[in-house]
Amino acid sequence: MLRQYELVERVLEYDPDADAALLNRAYVYTVQKHGSQKRASGDPYFSHPVEVAGLMTDLKLDQATIMTALLHDTVEDTLATIEDIELNFGSEVARLVDGVTKLSKIEQMPENERAAENLRKFLLAMSEDLRVLLVKLADRLHNMRTLHFIKNPEKRHRIARETMDIYAPLAERVGMYEYMREMQLLAFEQLEPEAYATINARLEQIRSTEGGQVDAIALKIKQALAESGLDVEVWGREKHPYSIWKKMAERHVSFEQVTDIMAFRVLTRDTDDCYRALGVLHQTWKMVPGRFKDFISTPKTNGYRSLHTTLIHAGSMRVEVQIRTREMHRTNEFGLAAHWAYKQEDRPDGEVGWLRDLIEIVDASHDAEELLEHTKLAVYQNRIFAFTPKGALFQLPKGSTAVDFAFAVHTDLGAQTVGAKINGRHMPLRTPLNNGDVVEIIKGSHAQPQLSWLGFVVTGKARAAIRRAVRLKERGEIAEIGTKLFEEIVERLPAKVGKKAISAALERLELDHKEDLMFAIGSAKLTDREVMEALVPGSTSDLPAPPEQGRAISIKGLTAGMGFSLADCCHPVPGDRIVGLRRKGQGVEVHAIDCLELANGEDVDWVDLSWGERSHGAVGRLHVVLYNRPGTLAEMAGVFAKSNANVMNLELTQRDDPFHTYEVDLEVQDLAHLTRIVSSLRASDSVAQADRV
Structure with a gap:
């Protein structure tokens, strides 16, 4: 653990103007407030905020961020309040601490809601100041480093899953790859212990049989570049177990079939040397087609810049090579934290454009489950590049469609989309985009998002906007x-x-x-x-009680004693305009006036009919489309029960993930009763569509 003077000296090394007295006060304050509290490891609790502050000094962040790291758990875990923090350390630090602090009630929420509310809180906080996220990520990284001390396996698994699903992707989106890789590795060890141990054993076996091979290849790369007059640094490493396991899962291959388990970095003086080095490597070794990526001309959303290529070394061995300048490397490893501008207005807008999308998703998401789904979609997918006709570049997840592209450009454009041209050709809206596609969105002034789009859009922003x-x-x-x-x-x-x-x-x-x-x-x-x-209070006191449910049908317009039946094709109910069809030797068949069967041209007698004055109770048929997830059928049944409607028949007519379609026959009082049931179904989040047949 860092001692008090060591932490202050670290800050003063890169920021001589920092207030040493204030930093000392913050250190002493957190030690006093946490007092005798212990971590699961047995260490004093205050060792955690001190280590988080140490991680922030590695990134050379300002003193307000260092103090926030020191104080970030005092409000949650001690008797200190935000008002105490503001009184002792100022409003800026208090605001940052408040952004990082979890609400105590979150701990009592169900798992999904707890994770979602926590995520919602700091997404909104970091939209005001990105330092909130930087401290939060360092906090999670240090907690992951000590996760093995927690005895409860379920708790370890939950924290590891939350880290893999939310925090590691967020670290990637702000370009903090070192944090992302370590979080993924530590989470992988908890979530897939057998796979982790197996891959580690195989890597150890390779090291023992092919010891020194990484260093030998790095030396050959450096020699080839030096002979061309390039001054570079080169080093290599094995990809970490999670990266290898992910590749095995994505490609459905065994460990032996993963050929590029070695990765090398080449650091140059300037951008021109990056492209020169690439040319030398491609002339010296064969490159693997389709594996070259230029993130210098088209940087990732988080500012990541590098050239990526895969070479075939020694006949069959594939090695990945990343070429970048030293300045790019610093930014790539620590992202926005590497060149954090302390004044928010000085921050480059493009670097956090994706953050606005996340905030929009927070606003549009209906509940905790939706928020988690949309956020994961927004932060945790491989990317493609697509262009507007004027050349503006947008990065999207793989599998994105023209609708995803339209919402990425602007929410209003997505909402008004009626068609799209991809590379100049009219294409269906569900067409997946490829790298480099030029997409022109055709919009209509009165268009609206369609429910069917949820069947093919992949971005969180599009799904949230469509559902809303x-x-x-x-x-x-x-x-x-x-x-x-x-x-x-x-x-x-x-x-x-x-x-x-x-x-x-x-x-x-x-x-x-x-x-x-x-x-x-x-x-x-x-x-x-x-x-x-x-x-009008008191207006219902003289009204008769509502009639008991039951069938009492009378039809005006029939000859006395004439039999009748209600048609199965349209299921008329009291309140519908009706007409009768009379066939020889049969009774009268009662149809709704807009029934399609009436237009089939059958040569029968038509009888003008109407309902009797006290008619109530008939069977209406509904067409209901439910989302295919647990509990939706029960919720539909609950709507029927609350509406006092008796289910006469229920049939699953179509399975079309993510939807299930049912036809339901209901015994209802009249048309108004049936209309209310349809309205209640449409109001339910479990129901995608509800119509009367």
């Missing part, structure tokens, strides 16, 4: 139904209803806006009686 738009559209449709039902309710009231009565009703029902009331009515969250009582 579909929810808003469905909410609008339900509110429109609610408005019509509201008008019918108002007509039955003994008094005229004005704005004052509606405002009072909203207050009684604890709703904020009139639109919320219409949505509650349309989705059957409020009964007619509840709405009437809220609008």
Whole structure:
């Protein structure tokens, strides 16, 4: 553990103007506050924030960040408050500490919600100041280094999974590859212990049988470049076990089939020397086609710049070579932290453009599960490059489509997309993009995101925006139904209803806006009686009780004693406009007036019909599309139960991941009852589509 004077001296080495007294106070404060607390390793707890601060000095960060690292656990784990931090160390440090601190209630949340809320909190905080993320990543890295001391295997597994899914990808997105690699390696050891041990054993075997081979190849590369007059540094290493395991999984190959387990770095003086070195290497050894990448002319979103190529050495051995300048190397290993501008307005905008997308995803995500899904999609996928017709470059995950591209350019453009040209040709919106494609988006002023797009988009930003738009559209449709039902309710009231009565009703029902009331009515969250009582208190006292559910059908227009049946093709219910078809020797078949069967030209007698005054109780048929995930069928059944509708028949008609389609026959009171059920289904997050057949 770093001693107090050692930590201060480290900061003063690269920042002579730092306030040594303030740094000393922060060190003493964290030691005093954490007191006798112990870590799982048995070390004093304050050793953790001190080590995190040490990691920040390795990145040569400013004193506010160092102090934040020292104090980042005091609010969560001691009696200190943010107000105490601000009083002792100023508002800037207090703001940063608050950004890093987890809310205590998060620890009591279910696993997914806990991870998501934690992620949501510091995504929003780091949008204000990226140093919050830098401290958070260092905090997680040090915790991973001591993870093996935690005795509970489930807790170790949870922390390792969270690190692999969220923190390592975030480290990659800000270009902190050293942090990313170490996090992945430590998490891999916990998540796949057998694979980790096996690959390590194989690497050890290679070292013992082919000892010194890495150094020998590095020397040959350096000699070849020196003979061409290039002053370079060269070193090699074996890829770490997680990198090898990932390659085995992606390519479905065995360890023996992974040929490029060695990687070499070449550091040059300037960019011109990078390209010269590449030419020399390609002339000296054969290169593997399709494995060359130029991240200097087209840097990654996180600012990563390098040339990548794979060479065939000694006849069959593949070796990966990365060529970059020394300045690029510093940036590549530690990303935005390597050239952090202390004033936010001085920070290059392109470096954190992806961060705005993440914040947009936070705003658009409906719940914790969605947030985690969208964020993983946004930060943890291999990239391709695509261009607008004017040459603007956008990086997207592999498998992205024109719709993903449109949302990457701008959310409004994605929402208005109606078509796309890829390399000048009209192509379907679901067409996957390739590296270097030029994409022109065709938009329509009245277009809206389509639910079907969720079947092929891959970016978190696109999925979040589409789901949000579909929810808003469905909410609008339900509110429109609610408005019509509201008008019918108002007509039955003994008094005229004005704005004052509606405002009072909203207050009684604890709703904020009139639109919320219409949505509650349309989705059957409020009964007619509840709405009437809220609008005019006491107005329902003289009303008869609601009729018991049951079938009591009478049809006007039939000759006395004439039999009838309700048609299976359209399932008419009381409230529908109806007509009868009379065939010889049969009773009358009752159809809804808009039934498609009526247009088949059959030569039968038509009978003008209407429902009897007290008709209620008939079977309506619904077409319902559910998301294919646990609990959705139960939620649909819950909607039916709450609506007092009896399920007569349920049939799964189509499986089309991620959707399941059902036809449901329901015993309902009348058309209004059936309409409310459809509205309630459309309001459910488990239901992608609901329509009456």
